[in-house]
Amino acid sequence: MKKNIRPIPKDNEIILDPFKTIMSKTDKKGIIEYANDYFMEISGYKEWELMGQPHNIIRHPDMPKVIFKLLWARINKALPIYAFVKNLAKDGSYYWVIGSFKTVKDDEGNVKTHYARRKAVPEEVKKEVNELYKVLLTLEKNSGIEASEAYLIGYLEDLNMNYDDFVHHLMRLNPRQLTDYMNSEIKDETDYTGLAAEEAIKKTVKKKRRFFW
Ligand SMILES: Cc1cc2nc3c(=O)[nH]c(=O)nc-3n(C[C@H](O)[C@H](O)[C@H](O)COP(=O)(O)O)c2cc1C
Numbered sequence: 599m600k601k602n603i604r605p606i607p608k609d610n611e612i613i614l615d616p617f618k619t620i621m622s623k624t625d626k627k628g629i630i631e632y633a634n635d636y637f638m639e640i641s642g643y644k645e646w647e648l649m650g651q652p653h654n655i656i657r658h659p660d661m662p663k664v665i666f667k668l669l670w671a672r673i674n675k676a677l678p679i680y681a682f683v684k685n686l687a688k689d690g691s692y693y694w695v696i697g698s699f700k701t702v703k704d705d706e707g708n709v710k711t712h713y714a715r716r717k718a719v720p721e722e723v724k725k726e727v728n729e730l731y732k733v734l735l736t737l738e739k740n741s742g743i744e745a746s747e748a749y750l751i752g753y754l755e756d757l758n759m760n761y762d763d764f765v766h767h768l769m770r771l772n773p774r775q776l777t778d779y780m781n782s783e784i785k786d787e788t789d790y791t792g793l794a795a796e797e798a799i800k801k802t803v804k805k806k807r808r809f810f811w
Pocket of ligand 1: 622623624627628652653654655656657658661663666673683684685697699712713714
């Protein structure tokens with residue numbers, strides 16, 4: 599097993615191209631089996647550094663554990679889930695993504711492979727998620743994951759939303775629109791260089807009307 603030296607986090611954000619997608623594939627335990635070129639470009643890791651490594655190679659210390667607990671609870675049952683994740687690049691920079699996770703089972707019905715697609719997150723959404731994650735992280739540091747989990751449950755109850763509604767609510771997109779955005783990859787004549795995620799969403803969701811709760 600290769601020993602990883604963790605990058606030292608620095609306050610430098612890498613902004614994603616909202617028309618590109620970061621993709622990876624893992625085995626049932628989260629060991630990386632595939633990463634696309636954009637994954638390597640943004641994370642700064644070469645293919646040989648990623649293959650066979652646990653996916654937590656890009657885990658950022660600002661990420662609350664409870665989010666990954668929720669993620670694994672879903673994907674271990676082969677249920678899909680979205681998650682906002684702050685990731686750590688090899689040079690210590692960070693980048694925010696909204697990840698869509700899907701799992702495939704083998705013929706015997708056992709979990710076999712997990713897939714993740716990730717896209718850029720609008721600035722406003724990043725701010726909101728960051729505030730929530732800061733609270734969750736502080737609770738975890740002081741009182742453990744039970745405390746952050748209880749807080750997250752209460753937070754969603756106050757909003758009268760389940761976790762999935764909450765993701766759509768934050769993105770200001772209904773389920774269909776979010777799927778459109780997650781699958782979007784515009785390759786036409788227009789120069790979209792430097793376009794922010796908000797603009798990219800407007801251009802990619804097929805139904806223009808935004809959906810608010
Ligand atoms: C397909 C797949 C993609 C994942 N992508 C990420 C990711 O982008 N960033 C991340 O921190 N964890 C990701 N994870 C979760 C990690 O496996 C891990 O649970 C997480 O980094 C927390 O690390 P820990 O389990 O060592 O606490 C992914 C897991 C799977 C199965």
